[in-house]
Amino acid sequence: MNMENFTYQNPTKLVFGKDVVDQVGKESIHYGKKALILIGKGSVKSSGLYDRISTHLDAAGISYVTYEGIKSNPLYNNADEAVSLAKEFQAEMIIAVGGGSVIDSAKAVAMGYYVNHSVWDFYLHKTKPEKALPIIAVLTLAATGTEMNPFTVLQNNAEESKRGFGHELLYPKVSFLDPVLTFSVPQSYTSYGVADLIAHCLETFFGQGDAPLSDHTIASIIRLAIKYGKIVYNDPTDYDSRGNIMWLATNALNGTLALGKQNGDWACHAIEHSLSALFDIAHGAGLSIVFPAWMKYNQRYLQSRLAFLAKYVFDVNEENEALAAYEFIHKLEEFFTSIGTPIRLQEAQIDELQKDKIVDNLNRYKANGLHIKLDETAREKIVDLMYA
Amino acid sequence: MNMENFTYQNPTKLVFGKDVVDQVGKESIHYGKKALILIGKGSVKSSGLYDRISTHLDAAGISYVTYEGIKSNPLYNNADEAVSLAKEFQAEMIIAVGGGSVIDSAKAVAMGYYVNHSVWDFYLHKTKPEKALPIIAVLTLAATGTEMNPFTVLQNNAEESKRGFGHELLYPKVSFLDPVLTFSVPQSYTSYGVADLIAHCLETFFGQGDAPLSDHTIASIIRLAIKYGKIVYNDPTDYDSRGNIMWLATNALNGTLALGKQNGDWACHAIEHSLSALFDIAHGAGLSIVFPAWMKYNQRYLQSRLAFLAKYVFDVNEENEALAAYEFIHKLEEFFTSIGTPIRLQEAQIDELQKDKIVDNLNRYKANGLHIKLDETAREKIVDLMYA
Numbered sequence: 001m002n003m004e005n006f007t008y009q010n011p012t013k014l015v016f017g018k019d020v021v022d023q024v025g026k027e028s029i030h031y032g033k034k035a036l037i038l039i040g041k042g043s044v045k046s047s048g049l050y051d052r053i054s055t056h057l058d059a060a061g062i063s064y065v066t067y068e069g070i071k072s073n074p075l076y077n078n079a080d081e082a083v084s085l086a087k088e089f090q091a092e093m094i095i096a097v098g099g100g101s102v103i104d105s106a107k108a109v110a111m112g113y114y115v116n117h118s119v120w121d122f123y124l125h126k127t128k129p130e131k132a133l134p135i136i137a138v139l140t141l142a143a144t145g146t147e148m149n150p151f152t153v154l155q156n157n158a159e160e161s162k163r164g165f166g167h168e169l170l171y172p173k174v175s176f177l178d179p180v181l182t183f184s185v186p187q188s189y190t191s192y193g194v195a196d197l198i199a200h201c202l203e204t205f206f207g208q209g210d211a212p213l214s215d216h217t218i219a220s221i222i223r224l225a226i227k228y229g230k231i232v233y234n235d236p237t238d239y240d241s242r243g244n245i246m247w248l249a250t251n252a253l254n255g256t257l258a259l260g261k262q263n264g265d266w267a268c269h270a271i272e273h274s275l276s277a278l279f280d281i282a283h284g285a286g287l288s289i290v291f292p293a294w295m296k297y298n299q300r301y302l303q304s305r306l307a308f309l310a311k312y313v314f315d316v317n318e319e320n321e322a323l324a325a326y327e328f329i330h331k332l333e334e335f336f337t338s339i340g341t342p343i344r345l346q347e348a349q350i351d352e353l354q355k356d357k358i359v360d361n362l363n364r365y366k367a368n369g370l371h372i373k374l375d376e377t378a379r380e381k382i383v384d385l386m387y388a
Numbered sequence: 389m390n391m392e393n394f395t396y397q398n399p400t401k402l403v404f405g406k407d408v409v410d411q412v413g414k415e416s417i418h419y420g421k422k423a424l425i426l427i428g429k430g431s432v433k434s435s436g437l438y439d440r441i442s443t444h445l446d447a448a449g450i451s452y453v454t455y456e457g458i459k460s461n462p463l464y465n466n467a468d469e470a471v472s473l474a475k476e477f478q479a480e481m482i483i484a485v486g487g488g489s490v491i492d493s494a495k496a497v498a499m500g501y502y503v504n505h506s507v508w509d510f511y512l513h514k515t516k517p518e519k520a521l522p523i524i525a526v527l528t529l530a531a532t533g534t535e536m537n538p539f540t541v542l543q544n545n546a547e548e549s550k551r552g553f554g555h556e557l558l559y560p561k562v563s564f565l566d567p568v569l570t571f572s573v574p575q576s577y578t579s580y581g582v583a584d585l586i587a588h589c590l591e592t593f594f595g596q597g598d599a600p601l602s603d604h605t606i607a608s609i610i611r612l613a614i615k616y617g618k619i620v621y622n623d624p625t626d627y628d629s630r631g632n633i634m635w636l637a638t639n640a641l642n643g644t645l646a647l648g649k650q651n652g653d654w655a656c657h658a659i660e661h662s663l664s665a666l667f668d669i670a671h672g673a674g675l676s677i678v679f680p681a682w683m684k685y686n687q688r689y690l691q692s693r694l695a696f697l698a699k700y701v702f703d704v705n706e707e708n709e710a711l712a713a714y715e716f717i718h719k720l721e722e723f724f725t726s727i728g729t730p731i732r733l734q735e736a737q738i739d740e741l742q743k744d745k746i747v748d749n750l751n752r753y754k755a756n757g758l759h760i761k762l763d764e765t766a767r768e769k770i771v772d773l774m775y776a
Contacts, residue, residue, distance in 0.1 A: 001628075002627055002628045002631060003404075003405070003628070003631045003632065003635065004405065005404060005405025005406060005408060006402075006404050006405060007401065007402065007403050007404070008401070008402045008404070009399070009400070009401035009402065010398070011397070011399065012397070013395065013396070013397035014394075014395065014396045014397065015394075015395050016391075016393060016394050016395070016396070016647070016648075017391070017392065017393025017394065018393060020393060210628070212612050212615075212632060213608060213609065213612060213632070213635060213636060213639065216605075216608035216611070216612065217604075217605055217608060220601060220604035220605060220608060221601065223604070224600050224601060224604065227600075239390055240389075240390045240391070240598070243390060243391045243648075244391065244600060244601070247391065247601060247647075247648065248601060251601065256644075259404070259635075260404075260631075260635065
């Protein structure tokens, strides 16, 4: 098979390294004089980061209002509230300070600013944006890659659903990646971020199409995520490891791994979104449970691909593809366990009584973008394997 | 050591795949209605590519004049002539159809359009551009990476020198990468292109600074360049291999491999530029001679880095670093020989009587951007090793 045709352009300006956040005023002034700052819970304030950014915005002559309270599984309602505040203030840009949930919400607000309906309509694919406010991102958690891509995922609690949306207007204009800002991320969320970035790699990898550079880069990213994920689990202020994890997460979903591929297989993200919507489980924690189960269920179909990963991620020297494939899954589970991310639902306090509810939810919100069959039987068996 | 701070933004839009050149009218119209087309020798015309592009420009309502005659070691004089033509025609964009030499010349013309002096002054670092015409590139040779970077290299025969220049205004706006257009590249130039892209990887790799993702990606690119370089040597119309080589060459020098590094070590390019200026040898052919010699001379200093490449490029399983390092150099030489690129000066018809002339030229045009010593002794010994 050949590489697929593609068009690629990624306009995001990345500013990476220690203390780069001090350039936020200088970079933001290109986009206007009035900003909506979007943040999550209070940690951005208690850490001093909020004051540090305010100081630089003040110095640049940028005025701002702040919307506080984006959840770690971000809700569309909060984005709608932030849109109202942005409109009232006549914001010219959104400055998102936080992890993926805050930046994803900023993307919703950036689109919502120019329309008179709930941002949720975008996620329902009822409409597309024609304009969006510029987004400046200050990343505080390495995980989703949203800092260099046009994607956003929000949650609707009433619907018990989580939905994604992508549009080229949603690339952040500038993203600041300072590894020091992730020193204070709790151990568990650090590990969930590592699981998330590995999942992004695998979801691209198991799509259709033959893109050899992508295959090898994916193996390298997973290999390094395992190496530095282990270090940072024990030493959360190791700059080198934090920096590497941050950079790997950006590369795992900035679009380059998909180049030359026909598609990805996003089944595991779809299954995880059901878990998050039902149980408010952290996204990365859900993924480290879903992925092993999904790979086991599809093991025969994925065998040669799994064997490739066994060789290039774990140096497994095993001629028999079936054995090598099993080795990959097993070693990945061992790694997840070693950094404290769950690999079974029970470990996330989701007992077997919830099984039917999960299967029902999966059946209601059929995932798309999949080429490997995820029919009713598959859904049930995969949920079984998440308990096994 | 840690990853270095960096800022990265690459504005080039890549359009990759079979028949993408048919989009040239549609993409170019965003930049104006009058173009200067820049081409090399007649092959772009005899192959029908020129007519194909003309047809699409006509259909888009874009008028054009054509400057023909860019050399494969491109001369600043030709760029100056093309600037005059572009000014006379009041061109609004440059459409470069060819390999690295044509695109590098287009970058010179794009800057030269707005000044009243020779483009060579930029390469002498006497001045910087404040504006540049937009550049559209249709790539016909996989090698230099200029299609997605801001660098250009031109030659001055009177000075017997070749000089580079880089500026953010010089990223092409759009680059078309159609692997089919490289089917007709002669076997020798195909191999020189492979040598060039491997050299770019190595020059980044041997720079200072610790960037693990870069290290692994470099090993992957070299590994795949060897795989597909061998196939395409024997089967020049194999789309898959042509496509992979093209994509690898772009990735080898689009800036991403340098992210997190302190610098590269461009000694070999500097030495090769002397060879090209003196003997009009093809750039890639010069590099496959220079690199083994330079690695041998610096082998003790580079030992652990060479051992890394031995492991990840050639699967060498050798604990002793010195032996592994030697294995890498040896296997790389074997590969170059297998695809017909020279590894000694004699193979390029440059006999030992030229030795003093080469050393003199190296001493006159001191290379910069180096962290590994390239003093007079080193220059002489490396030239010796190019004959050995």
